[in-house]
Amino acid sequence: MNLAGIENILKNGGIEEYKTEAKLIAQIISDLSLSELFLLDKHPKEDKMIEIAKKRAKTRTPIQYLLNCAYFMGQKYYVDENVLIPRDETEFLVRKSYELVKNKIGLLNILDIGSGSGCISLELAKLLKDKNIEILGVDISPQAIITALKNTQKFDLIRKVIYRKSDIFSNIYKEEKFDLIISNPPYIPIKEKNNLDYELKFEPDCALFASDNEGVEFYRRIIDDAPKHLKKDGFLIFELGVNQVDLVFELLKKDFFEIDYLSDLAGIERVIWGRIKN
Numbered sequence: 001m002n003l004a005g006i007e008n009i010l011k012n013g014g015i016e017e018y019k020t021e022a023k024l025i026a027q028i029i030s031d032l033s034l035s036e037l038f039l040l041d042k043h044p045k046e047d048k049m050i051e052i053a054k055k056r057a058k059t060r061t062p063i064q065y066l067l068n069c070a071y072f073m074g075q076k077y078y079v080d081e082n083v084l085i086p087r088d089e090t091e092f093l094v095r096k097s098y099e100l101v102k103n104k105i106g107l108l109n110i111l112d113i114g115s116g117s118g119c120i121s122l123e124l125a126k127l128l129k130d131k132n133i134e135i136l137g138v139d140i141s142p143q144a145i146i147t148a149l150k151n152t153q154k155f156d157l158i159r160k161v162i163y164r165k166s167d168i169f170s171n172i173y174k175e176e177k178f179d180l181i182i183s184n185p186p187y188i189p190i191k192e193k194n195n196l197d198y199e200l201k202f203e204p205d206c207a208l209f210a211s212d213n214e215g216v217e218f219y220r221r222i223i224d225d226a227p228k229h230l231k232k233d234g235f236l237i238f239e240l241g242v243n244q245v246d247l248v249f250e251l252l253k254k255d256f257f258e259i260d261y262l263s264d265l266a267g268i269e270r271v272i273w274g275r276i277k278n
């Protein structure tokens, strides 16, 4: 199969990762592995692959939206322009969340605030497959919830992961208590909107931006109300943006202890968590 032709279209369109993206286009459209693809002279859907590459080069729409597919923790997610494209660094949040609750006994209630494509809730449900769990994902965007439901059906997790439209805790009843509250909230300060990579413009504003100068608006709002919704010994855990660790650490100190954080592979303090004071 002529992968070089697809690479060239992307390269000439100024796409930096043209080799990786050409492979992704070929694999997703054909539903074959690369070795299977190389055995073919021409794939029946090669014209479709070329069409997608041209669209990518011309419009610079992220390839994941053109293919309606993104990989997260090695799994294929359905994505569209209503949800953030899952990022590799969010894997740290999922893995740390798992560590925090894996030894808890009995029913585990987990809340994922800003569930987007559902990737955090669903990967956590898979890691905790031997536990009795109920995960509630909330999002302010009903369109995002529709997308998350597609992924939940795809992974056959509708009995474990459910969704609700909510502005943070607005639709969480006061009797609802969780062992773990997770969030990868919007954390880019809105003032940075005009200086960002062009391709970020395709992702929903509500998934990216916080209204304050430091980008901590959502951390503040969640930390304020989380104590009312955590069980005894419950944890709150966040993904962080660049340089936000000190501010969020300070905010957590009032009601949380055992506060700690970890850095991603680029050395950015990426995940922070704490245990509720009782």
Ligand SMILES: C[S@@+](CC[C@H](N)C(=O)[O-])C[C@H]1O[C@@H](n2cnc3c(N)ncnc32)[C@H](O)[C@@H]1O
Residues within 6 Å of the ligand: 083, 084, 085, 086, 087, 090, 113, 114, 115, 116, 117, 118, 119, 120, 138, 139, 140, 141, 144, 166, 167, 168, 184, 185, 186, 187, 206, 207, 208
């Ligand atoms: C950074 S994205 C994270 C999406 C997904 N959890 C992930 O990690 O890929 C933030 C998500 O928060 C949602 N969101 C924004 N404001 C919200 C609010 N006030 N209440 C609930 N969700 C909100 C957005 O719609 C978006 O899906």
